[in-house]
Amino acid sequence: MSAALAKYAEAFAAAEAAPGSPAWLAELRKAAHAEFNSIGFPTTRNENWHYTSVTPIAERTFRPLKGAQSSAAIGGLIERAVGDASWARAVFLNGQFEPSHSSLASLGRGVRVSTLTAALAEQPDFVSAHLGKLAAWNAQAFTAFNTAFVQDGLVVRVARGVKAEMPLHVLHLVDKQAAGCMIHPRLLVVLEPSAELTVVESYISERGVEYFTNGVGEATLGDGARFYHCKVQRESREAFHVGTLQATQGRDSLFHSFSYASGGALSRTNTYTRLAGQGAEVRLNGLYLIDGAQHADHQTIVEHIAPGCASRELYKGILDGESHGVFNGKVYVEPEAQQTDGKQTNHALLLSPTARVDTKPQLEIFADDVKCTHGATVGRLDDIALFYLKSRGMGADHARAVLTYAFAAEVLETVELDELRDGLEKIAFERFTRA
Amino acid sequence: MSSPIDTLVNREYQYGFVTEVQSDTLAPGLNEDVIRLISSKKQEPEWLLDWRLKAYRRWLTMTEPHWGNVKFDPIDYQAQRYYSAPTSVKPKQSLDEVDPELLDTYKKLGISLTEQKLLAGVAVDAVFDSVSVGTTMKEELSRYGIIFCSFNEAVHNHPDLVQKYLGSVVPYSDNFFAALNSAVFGDGSFCYVPKGVHCPIELSTYFRINAAETGQFERTLIVADEGSYVSYLEGCTAPKRSTHQLHAAIVEIVALDNAQVKYSTVQNWYAGDKDGRGGIFNFVTKRAKAFANAKVSWTQVETGSAITWKYPSVILQGDNSTGEFYSVAVTNHKQQADTGTKMIHRGRNTKSTIISKGISAGDSQNSYRGRVQVLPRAEGARNYTQCDSMLIGNRCGAHTFPYIEVANNSSTTEHEASTSKIGEDQIFYCKARGLNAEHAISLIVSGFCKEVFKELPMEFALEAQALLGITLEGSVG
DSSP states (O other), X not given: OOHHHHHHHHHHHHHHHSOOSOHHHHXXXXXXXXXXXXXXXXXXXXXXXTTOOOHHHHTSOOEEOOSOOOOTXXXXXXXXXXXOTTSEEEEEETTEEOGGGOBXXXXXXXXXXXXXXXXXXXXXXXXXXXXXXXSOTTTOHHHHHXXXXXXXXXXXXXXXXXXXXXXXXXXXXXXXXXXXXXXXXXXXXXXXXXXXXXXXXXXXXXXXXXXXXXXXXXXXEOTTOEXXXXXXXXXXXXXXXXXXXXXXXXTTOEEEEEEEEOOOSEEEEEEEEEEOSTTOEEXXXXXXXXXXXXXXXEEXXXXXXXXXXXXXXXXXXXXXXXXXXXXXXXXXXXXXXXXXXXXXXXXXXXXXXXXXXXXXXXXXXXXSSEEEEEXXXXXXXXXXXXXXXXXXXXXXXXXXXXXXXXXXXXXXXXOOOHHHHHHHHHXXXXXXXXX | OOHHHHHHHXXXXXXXXXXXXOEEEOOXXXXXXXXXXXXXXXXXXXXXXXXXXXXXXXXXXXXXXXOSSOOOOOOXXXXXXXXXXXXXXXXXXXGGGSOHHHHHHHHHTTOOTTGGGTSXXXXXXXXXXXXXXXESSHHXXXXXXXXXXXXXXXXXXXXXXXXXXXXXXXXXXXXXXXXHHHHHOOOOXXXXXXXXXXXXXXXXXXXXXXXXXXXXXXXXXXXXXXXXXXXXXXXXXOOOOXXXXXXXXXXXXXXXXXXXXXXXXXXXXXXXXXXXXXXXXXEEEEXXXXXXXXXXXXXEEEOOOXXXXXXXXXXXXXXXXXXXXXXXXXXXXXXXXXXXXXXXXXXXXXXXXEEEEEEEETTOXXXXXXXXXXXXXXXXXXXXXXEEXXXXXXXXXXXXXXXXXXXXXXXXXXXXXXEEEOOHHHHHHHHHTTOOHHHHHHHHHHHHHHHHHTTSOHHHHXXXXXXXXXXXXXXXX
């Protein structure tokens, strides 16, 4: 066992001694911790981590966060989140729920939102039936890590046929108290048949704080359910971030996930879904904007299990400085999944000569009646387009900014929520037009 | 869609016969003494033996790679024979002295060594198990200063060239199978085209495995000096046997400044029977290094072998060099193929094109695996990749694993891939025009592969089309 794993084992033993969680959860944590110890942190020899070295995470030892206080910083952090103040809101500061800044009542009848801690007390059977059932804590190191150390999170349940009245905004805020700490948030979403829900997760932290966020989400979509998920990761440039969302989709369901990543020294976003019911559809989109020495990695896995499902993916990256972007998209088509329609696209724009991109769009197809394509491009701005804009009287810098923004806008346009889309477009536009 | 295709698909492998010849064959097993023995049989110089031994010692520290998308049981390397040669082959004989039995073998394969000199066009080096049987048109070529001979002959007659370039593109430590080959390689072909010479005819190597339980480990080294041009063809077949046989070859190509090399392969090793018994494990390392303004083009048609593990690659070392890869890989029954290419852009303004067509039928698994790497110095590098897969039948698989690694922003890389079923409406259309199902499929598949076939030399293109038809026989029904 490495020194870091040994430290985490000590922390785990200390946490285990504390009473409070039900026996089944203690068992789950224990099993997940054993898995984490046996898998260890992935190395670049692991095909799923080929282009992302997690050494910066593995060589540090992050402490579990204890006894943090609500702070004055919280107001400023909430201000920075992109979204609308009228949305239902769940605020977590340094991993701890902040009831005074949250408002969950407005989602309407049939939508039940509570923290994981509260849900364990109020609806233990429901939680035990779903927690850890989708996310692969027995195969993925970071999912096991989260499952072993999970503190709090959010549990959302939408009843059959109910459409949530407004989006649910989950704010994961971090201030200075979290320096050197690790936070393992959890999200559990269960949509009963024909239910509909939008969740926006914003990750925001104070500048200069170095910490580790390791989130895991699980979403079950019943037949005909619709789930819109947006993740906006704008953590400090010293932060480390690993986030995994695993969904499973019933018949004719729709899952739309959008990931925006511009923060973190090293970030990895995993979005995985299983198309288990006939006619289900998934759209996975993402945009990452990085510079300096930042590293951003997106991995998607779409498993076509049932026939007649469709998947669409569009990921774009804009890289400046010496940043490093990674995309790995996998599409599996099982033998039963006939009439699969899959499309995966990945484009990266390199603004500086020292930025780097590694991309691996991969298809594994075991059924014959399918239509699957993928495309990937890497390059810089089109000289001819630049020339055209300049010939129309636009300055070189402005022309570059306009083209760069236009590149990003294509994927930002896929965000359904007007307030979020407008907000992100504004951030992107300012980023590229600032002097 | 039925019986005509069934008969077509289940057609027998027509090169599966065995030639009865007296052979000098080593007992199974591998150790340093075996390597010394192979080297002494070939009367090799000390430096080459040392090189083999270094490779062997390195090999012992390596493990069999299983990262490919192919499944096979670990190979017992001690159960293989590492040398087998017909006793009738003596060093440096002329073609007229070659054992008629062997000449007959090549005749049956459609490669007539004696008549070859009458047919203008192709010079052949025929390799039978571990030795080269004969090379045609040598005198003709020597008038241009072109050296074309068996590898063993080159070691004796042109040691400086061999020593300079051997392992310069594929070092002995490159990978598990390359190390094994470097330790035990039997024979192979050597070709050197001098400065500014345009080789007037196609050069060709024909590999034949004959002996049982014998691996074939041949090695080809092609050196195209500055400003020269050569087109090289490779063919291969093996008898039908119920056990797997290992073929671990190396092809190294050096294209110096302004040189052009075109290397075409029609790979038709025995693929095993329809239940996956027997067949060749084709684990091959092929790589070229292109210096300034040089161009290397790989064209391959892969129809045979139980398992193919092969990535013909180009290191684009010099500025303005070009690499091309055109591939058709067809799998049927229980065949497995994991094949593709690597284009390593090191020089400025380097260009690469990858066109890959995979066709899977029956219970086969067909994977494209490619790497396009643009290194920081490769200003203005350009890559275009297109890989398409076609599925015939619902028990096969088609997979794509592209790795795109870009570290220079003035470069442009584009990758496109698609996977689809053979078009039923296309088959219907052809049938409505009076073609039967079998012809319809063969027409559609030819169209699908056209971009690759047009890169092949003419005789090869015809052979490839015919082979494709045979491999796919019985795949629809």
